[in-house]
Amino acid sequence: MLQPELKLRRDKIRWFMAQQGIDAALITCNVNLLYTFGRIVSGYLYLPLNSPALLFIKRPNNISGEHIFSIRKPEQIIELITENNLPMPTKLMLEGDELSYTEYNRLAALFPESEIVNGTPLIRQARSTKTPIEIEMFHRSGIAHAKAYDKIPSVYHPGMTDRELAIEVERLMRLEGSLGIFRVFGQSMEIFMGSLLAGDNAANPSPFDFALGGEGLDPALPVGVNDTPIKEGQCFMVDMGGNFYGYMGDMSRVYSIGKLSDEAYTAHQVCLDIQNEIASIAKPGTVCEDMYNTAIEMVTKAGFAKNFMGIGQQARFIGHGIGLEINEMPVIAPRMKQKLEPGMVFALEPKIVLPGVGPVGVENSWVVTNEGVEKLTICNEEIVEIEVSN
Amino acid sequence: MLQPELKLRRDKIRWFMAQQGIDAALITCNVNLLYTFGRIVSGYLYLPLNSPALLFIKRPNNISGEHIFSIRKPEQIIELITENNLPMPTKLMLEGDELSYTEYNRLAALFPESEIVNGTPLIRQARSTKTPIEIEMFHRSGIAHAKAYDKIPSVYHPGMTDRELAIEVERLMRLEGSLGIFRVFGQSMEIFMGSLLAGDNAANPSPFDFALGGEGLDPALPVGVNDTPIKEGQCFMVDMGGNFYGYMGDMSRVYSIGKLSDEAYTAHQVCLDIQNEIASIAKPGTVCEDMYNTAIEMVTKAGFAKNFMGIGQQARFIGHGIGLEINEMPVIAPRMKQKLEPGMVFALEPKIVLPGVGPVGVENSWVVTNEGVEKLTICNEEIVEIEVSN
Numbered sequence A, B: 001m002l003q004p005e006l007k008l009r010r011d012k013i014r015w016f017m018a019q020q021g022i023d024a025a026l027i028t029c030n031v032n033l034l035y036t037f038g039r040i041v042s043g044y045l046y047l048p049l050n051s052p053a054l055l056f057i058k059r060p061n062n063i064s065g066e067h068i069f070s071i072r073k074p075e076q077i078i079e080l081i082t083e084n085n086l087p088m089p090t091k092l093m094l095e096g097d098e099l100s101y102t103e104y105n106r107l108a109a110l111f112p113e114s115e116i117v118n119g120t121p122l123i124r125q126a127r128s129t130k131t132p133i134e135i136e137m138f139h140r141s142g143i144a145h146a147k148a149y150d151k152i153p154s155v156y157h158p159g160m161t162d163r164e165l166a167i168e169v170e171r172l173m174r175l176e177g178s179l180g181i182f183r184v185f186g187q188s189m190e191i192f193m194g195s196l197l198a199g200d201n202a203a204n205p206s207p208f209d210f211a212l213g214g215e216g217l218d219p220a221l222p223v224g225v226n227d228t229p230i231k232e233g234q235c236f237m238v239d240m241g242g243n244f245y246g247y248m249g250d251m252s253r254v255y256s257i258g259k260l261s262d263e264a265y266t267a268h269q270v271c272l273d274i275q276n277e278i279a280s281i282a283k284p285g286t287v288c289e290d291m292y293n294t295a296i297e298m299v300t301k302a303g304f305a306k307n308f309m310g311i312g313q314q315a316r317f318i319g320h321g322i323g324l325e326i327n328e329m330p331v332i333a334p335r336m337k338q339k340l341e342p343g344m345v346f347a348l349e350p351k352i353v354l355p356g357v358g359p360v361g362v363e364n365s366w367v368v369t370n371e372g373v374e375k376l377t378i379c380n381e382e383i384v385e386i387e388v389s390n
Helices: A003-019 A030-037 A074-083 A101-108 A120-128 A132-150 A162-175 A199-203 A262-281 A288-301 B003-019 B030-037 B074-083 B101-108 B120-128 B132-150 B162-175 B199-203 B262-281 B288-301
Strands: A024-027 A042-048 A054-059 A068-070 A091-094 A115-118 A194-198 A235-243 A248-257 A319-321 A328-332 A345-348 A351-354 A358-361 A364-368 A373-375 A384-386 B024-027 B042-048 B054-059 B068-070 B091-094 B115-118 B194-198 B235-243 B248-250 B253-257 B319-321 B328-332 B345-348 B351-354 B358-361 B364-368 B373-375 B384-386
Touching: A003 A030, A003 A042, A003 A120, A024 A030, A030 A042, A030 A120, A042 A074, A054 A074, A091 A101, A101 B101, A120 A328, A132 A162, A132 A235, A132 A248, A132 A345, A132 A364, A162 A194, A162 A235, A162 B162, A194 A199, A194 A358, A199 A235, A199 A358, A235 A358, A248 A358, A262 A288, A262 A345, A262 A351, A262 A358, A288 A328, A328 A345, B003 B030, B003 B042, B003 B120, B024 B030, B030 B042, B030 B120, B042 B074, B054 B074, B091 B101, B120 B328, B132 B162, B132 B235, B132 B248, B132 B345, B132 B364, B162 B194, B162 B235, B194 B199, B194 B358, B199 B235, B199 B358, B235 B358, B248 B364, B253 B358, B262 B288, B262 B345, B262 B351, B262 B358, B288 B328, B328 B345
Parallel strands: A024 A091, A054 A068, A091 A115, A248 A384, B024 B091, B054 B068, B091 B115, B253 B384
Antiparallel strands: A024 A042, A042 A054, A194 A235, A235 A248, A248 A364, A319 A328, A319 A345, A345 A364, A351 A358, A364 A373, B024 B042, B042 B054, B194 B235, B235 B248, B235 B253, B319 B328, B319 B345, B345 B364, B351 B358, B364 B373
């Protein structure tokens, strides 16, 4: 990672710090270190408002450079700040929504004279508008993601279960360069590489706040495939995380085994229409709840409101910011007054679940430009029919 | 999950609570809900010392039963405790090492009259000795894990990179039933399904406190394979997480491309000897640091101390408890005075990294019985030679 890019990112955070009278941040969570230092280490980035950042590294032991110091434990940070002729901060921010209660208190205790505040919302706000280099990572991810999806029909074999097919799709993603790991903000949401939902399993609710659920294979991970055969006349939706360079690109596509009911194609077109309508109104200044309400109006008028974003347990959002984690700001949901800003990247995923058929709809990743939005995941959006062998 | 098993687990936690004068626990982290409720939900298990547990579920919306209540937000918990004729706790424990600072404080604020303490160490202590059903899950995991490893030579092709081979090994694990997800205690350690370390990449340090590191494919996940070709006369070690039923079985095996140097076979045998010596002394009452010191004495005498558990950056442990997470109690490391207890399950992983060759050694999962230890991962422990095609 080039230093100007890292400086740009750190200065985005500093800009918000200045607004809130915060004169230093101590950053240690993986995604925030990746954001501000360009790679994950076991250590701490100390970010003063008006001086260069200091990096304190526990592991690995082979990183050196200006302003980089090797430490064994965080208690050594204080003397190193002093040795670098920096004052103790008056108001310090820590990652309060991400650090454990125990770790937050351990770090806060190092600064007994400082006011300590939760910096997570501020860092997430800074991260919500991407730099040109981050947007380029999403562009590249979208290309690799589409290459993997284009090969999905070739790995399907009649009689496969959803689990067996998901394994082959995961392999396709890995072969195109997916790092595999699926990063989510918060400790409560878990998933493996993403989901493949076939037939009625798409209507099964999960504990997690993803757009759709699925029963899962085991109570230890109750989401996604449930090892049932994929049937003719039904469809499956692939929604794998597209983490090729650390950035969680997001894209869903639908594949059918033979033809589906007419209603399924109608419902799919409703989702495409919703996507295209929202894409046409989305631009800097567009309010997130307005985008959500547009979707609800359209799906209600089309008669699919009860099947929108699940059945029985319906997700209350149609899109979400993406970045180093799958659930960044903004959220496209009811009562969200946040406005789109240039550089924001979000996934938009209108989906309808039809009993006896499966999930239809679409998901793409979008970046907000100065004039509107640009699609980052270019790949056929129709239902891809896999012919039934006779 | 059968109720008697859940009651047994909850009573293990209650036993420690009683010792510390704690009269209730509020549990919400995924692995602890899986442990005490048998499946993951978005919700809270309220565990009073002397009354049945109450379960408050936000999602999914299709779980009902005795003592189960649907809620939208944790603030509803208080009225439901009262409606169930339970007193407010005098001393309540929360998952302080696992919950974020923000979430811990939100939950603590619900109980303004209660003393709040960190319950994570206590729950981890309860979880460190497994029930017979949990041990059975490890037995089954070991069988599936070994089946996948037995097929590794069949997916190797000459000219493969470590990344390409890792993808095929991941697929084998998934086909045998691996859930894929790799659960680690603490927010700082991340890895995809496990690692495959070939040749000199095994000596590359990582930020994470795993036994070995590896450079990784991207600064976003600097651990494991680095896309270099696997060479003749070198070896690779497979160390995939064996999560087939929620329990993180752990096993490492070594495969060579053609013959290795004599030194490599000697070093491998040293690791097997260390494993076997430790297995012969391990029983209830054995002190963890004594096991560690035994390994260090043996590897020093054999002349491989500088290559033990890495080169340059060496791991300071040779084993670790396993369970729902890969890093449970006890830790087999210096200054660890903890004694083995019946029912503890741990991984033992003496490994030596040889420059120009790769990593040798072994890792198995073991359960502590009343008399000694029993191996849970039965699979050929010699270096498996993959013949070089001519």
